Amino acid sequence: MASNVERAKQILARRRDAAEREAMRRQEELEDLCPELRVLDRKLAQAGLRAVKLAVAGDTQGIEDLKNENLADQERRRELLESLGSSEEALEVHYNCPICNDTGVVDSHYCDCLKNLVKNLQSGDLNTQAPADQSSFANFDLEFYRNITDPETGVDAYERMTQIYYYCTAYAEDFSRESPSLILYGNTGLGKTHLSLAIANAVIEKGFHVVYGSAHNLLSQIEKEHFGRLNSDDSPEAEILNADLLILDDLGAEFSTSFTVSMVYNIINTRNLTGLPTIISTNLWYDELADKYGNRVYSRIIGNYTPLEFAGRDVRQLKN
Numbered sequence: 001m002a003s004n005v006e007r008a009k010q011i012l013a014r015r016r017d018a019a020e021r022e023a024m025r026r027q028e029e030l031e032d033l034c035p036e037l038r039v040l041d042r043k044l045a046q047a048g049l050r051a052v053k054l055a056v057a058g059d060t061q062g063i064e065d066l067k068n069e070n071l072a073d074q075e076r077r078r079e080l081l082e083s084l085g086s087s088e089e090a091l092e093v094h095y096n097c098p099i100c101n102d103t104g105v106v107d108s109h110y111c112d113c114l115k116n117l118v119k120n121l122q123s124g125d126l127n128t129q130a131p132a133d134q135s136s137f138a139n140f141d142l143e144f145y146r147n148i149t150d151p152e153t154g155v156d157a158y159e160r161m162t163q164i165y166y167y168c169t170a171y172a173e174d175f176s177r178e179s180p181s182l183i184l185y186g187n188t189g190l191g192k193t194h195l196s197l198a199i200a201n202a203v204i205e206k207g208f209h210v211v212y213g214s215a216h217n218l219l220s221q222i223e224k225e226h227f228g229r230l231n232s233d234d235s236p237e238a239e240i241l242n243a244d245l246l247i248l249d250d251l252g253a254e255f256s257t258s259f260t261v262s263m264v265y266n267i268i269n270t271r272n273l274t275g276l277p278t279i280i281s282t283n284l285w286y287d288e289l290a291d292k293y294g295n296r297v298y299s300r301i302i303g304n305y306t307p308l309e310f311a312g313r314d315v316r317q318l319k320n
């Protein structure tokens with residue numbers, strides 16, 4: 001099996017490839033609209049080779065002429081792009097990581113985006129529930145909510161879930177370490193896990209370090225470690241506290257002990273203090289959260305988390 005560094009490099013190579021193809025596609029689109037642009041692009045692409053030939057032939061006047069021609073062509077290209085509502089910048093390759101252009105290397109050191117990817121891959125055991133690509137925004141089906149009135153709240157499920165869906169896509173797209181924390185709540189089977197996985201996958205794609213796991217799994221990993229080795233920077237607990245994004249799925253389903261309750265407080269409180277975003281999904285209502293974890297946890301969630309209340313009827317029942 002390839003090492004995590006190798007796998008991370010492969011992922012970066014795919015990103016680089018996709019970014020370059022996308023830039024190519026944008027250019028071709030404009031060239032289809034404007035054939036003169038296509039002619040210019042080809043000519044400019046061949047200028048280097050022409051320069052070499054002239055240099056070999058010792059034709060200094062030819063090189064000078066070519067240089068002037070080239071400058072004129074570039075100027076004309078800028079005019080054409082502007083008339084098409086575009087620009088040279090718009091046609092540049094938009095790499096996922098502008099620091100290393102998705103090569104994973106800056107100044108002969110590994111770039112942070114590569115290190116984060118490796119961390120994501122290493123924490124594979126923290127991400128056991130997140131088989132990449134399976135839950136995406138693209139395969140979230142809003143039709144499942146059509147013509148459904150939420151039996152408990154009377155809310156139009158389609159309308160509510162459409163709002164939530166677009167909120168989550170924008171959240172993932174604009175994600176940064178300053179993004180708000182979210183709490184996704186509502187009955188089981190309404191798509192909370194699907195949307196939080198979709199956010200996780202999209203944010204991982206952007207090169208952030210994401211820890212995703214059910215509360216049950218994450219808390220039991222911390223518990224195992226507490227009674228095993230000493231804390232270190234790469235301990236599960238440190239990773240959970242320091243990840244760019246932590247997704248705590250199905251909070252409340254874990255077996256509750258005084259240890260898990262104090263650990264949930266520690267996680268939520270520490271990440272609030274450091275300002276790092278957390279996404280909690282839970283079937284519990286606010287009063288049940290207060291009952292289970294106490295007022296300290298409750299008040300921190302109320303005060304800092306953007307609530308998304310899911311609506312509908314159990315998606316899994318409808319699918320079957």
Ligand SMILES: [Zn+2]
Binds near residue numbers: 099100101105112
């Ligand atoms: Zn990078």
